[in-house]
Amino acid sequence: MKLIYILLFSLPFLTFGQKFTPEEISRIMKGDVNSSLPIFQTSDSLQHTILLAKSTDVKPRNKYTKVLVSRMKSALLSTQGGVGIAAPQVGINRNIIWVQRFDRPEKPLQYFLNPKIIWRSETLNLGPEGDLSISDFRDQFYRNQIIQLEYFDLKGKKHTEIVEGFTAVIIQHEIDHLFGILITDKIKEQNLRKYRPVQVYQEIK
Template sequence: MLVTQAYSQKFTRDERALIESGKGTDLMRVLQVTDNADLKVLEAQSTDIDYKDKSLQLLIDRMYATVNDTVNPGVGIAAPQVGINRNVIWVMRFDKPGEPFEVYLNPKITWRSKLMRKGAEGCLSIPDIRGDVLRNYTIQITYQDREGKRHQEIVEGFTAVIFQHETDHLNGILFTHRLTEQEAKHYTLINGEVQLYLEERLRRQ
């Protein structure tokens, strides 16, 4: 996984203008891979955000409104999907009572289990496409909350999948990239765990 910059910065003038183009309850346009300009943003590396930035709360609110759009709802969203290459994500916590949505600032996955799971994924930025993606069953993630306090957490199951999907967005990686990556790999069940081995493609004769 690519490593984001270790320091936090405030929003640029252009980022602030986009964020402040609507109220907290207003949806933001979700970027689409079918648009070349959008794709350039979606595949770009995001950077950490200063939690003290005055426009951050508005971005958080508008991202929440967007992922909860009744017409096209999701279980997670990353800031690059609304045109902001900053490390901010919303994740639906299926592993908590009430399955609440929670926001995470500057999240980093610091450990991944060898145990893998395969499950269907889609993306708000990739319409009409779904695929079975292999993800680590358990991850350890560090992040900041809205007050800037740092946390470390172990997450498992489908919620861990959402975290991996959204943090991939922060590194310019789409789930379709993962599908392509899987085509060149071989997965074998050993001692109850799915171990990953690289497999060379056979040359066509």
């Protein structure tokens, strides 16, 4: 009975990812930990390989997770007009993203640990997208207009919320990074599909 209790109590913590590797810790802690990490580019073959790799979950309470989250935010703020960033873009294949919340007052930045899209609307948005890791590339992409998202904060608390509009587009873009999907490859897949316009009506009050 005691063993069952211990297992049940430990289960929520066992579901998180593995600890950071020595190589990851070295990259996270390199230089001034209060500064931004460099943003990886597809023009560099080694960096491109990391950008194409699939990421794994992090332990929210890990001290290195907190440092990585902070340095990712600094990296995003160092850009000209960037609205989102994913951990692979700073060389760490872990499931962390930062997104500008255009759906909230003051348009704040928010981090998401181990984010997962658990539902997507059938209705799509079509709009322009670029990427901090790919210079001189921009195109039109279809994204789900509304998503339901699950994620964790640094205290290990789980959150679930509905996000729509441009903020939902940014989240989908950044989560693609966690699967090693770049928009230069995504456009090739998108061009193989067909889309039809759907009329949307609004009640007149």
